Amino acid sequence: MHAIANRQQAEAWNDWEGAHWAEHAERYDAMMGAFNEPLFAAAGITAGHRVLDVGCGTGQTTRLAARRAYDGEAVGIDLSAPMLDRARRDAAADGVGNVTFVQGDAQVHPLPARAFDVLLSRGGVMFFADHVAAFTHLRHSLAPTGRLAFLGPQPEGPDSAYARATAALSPFLREASPAARGMGSLLDPARIREVLTAAGYTDIDVTPAEAPMTFGADAADAADFLLAMGPVRHNLRDAEPETTTRIHAELRDSFREFEISGGVRIPGYVWIVTASA
Secondary structure (H helix, E strand, O other): OOOOOOHHHHHHHOOHHHHHHHHOHHHHHHHHHHHHHHHHHHHOOOOOOEEEEEOOOOOHHHHHHHHHOOOOEEEEEEOOHHHHHHHHHHHHHHOOOOEEEEEOOOOOOOOOOOOEEEEEEOOHHHHOOOHHHHHHHHHOOEEEEEEEEEEEEOOOOOOOHHHHHOHHHOOOOOOOOHHHOOOOOOOOHHHHHHHHHHOOOEEEEEEEEEEEEEEEOOHHHHHHHHHHOHHHHHHOOOOOHHHHHHHHHHHHHHHHHHEEOOEEEEEEEEEEEEEEO
């Protein structure tokens, strides 16, 4: 792997959180998958395009991009070796041949100049050590008519559906887990515009999108999954077993409000961001 600017994130995503994500990729993809449609509509990928998927993780969005750019290529870049191992296995199993995965820090990784038609990210850009430096570096890899499209979370208040569903956890979530540090870095549209303008992008647009996030097959399964996710596991690492059992029961009861025949689905809210090179 080439030079790393974001060593903290590199260490985190190559440790237990990255391994958990790789082992349960289908669960995380189910949670975020309903946002793929608005993200790809914004990206406008067509046959022949070359796409760079930034912070590609286990590669679902890279594979989807490759299928849309079927006469072109999709390249996924991520810091996490375990997640990229999963991405390569899944691409091979799906028979997606026009896809490549690279381990590297997209903020500084050597990228070919003006090589990509679309820069895509389903949230990975939140974790850059220096957002302006990273987006500037990435812009240099865009073709003159190239397009940036990414999503990131909207801020949610205490009355949101997710806050209600996970209220049992709120007294315990005192700090971000190692891999979650930076998740709140691009919550504010004004901040997004400021960063992208400083990095040299134009035609910046920030649009809200809503979609259901699937957390499990039923309320108990959703509670199991949430307790195993990095931020929760990190904050409950020293909790007594009876405390964890109580939280699980309270989560299960809360999730029943959102339990339907297709699973536990909680409304989620993101920004869809687009910009020109």
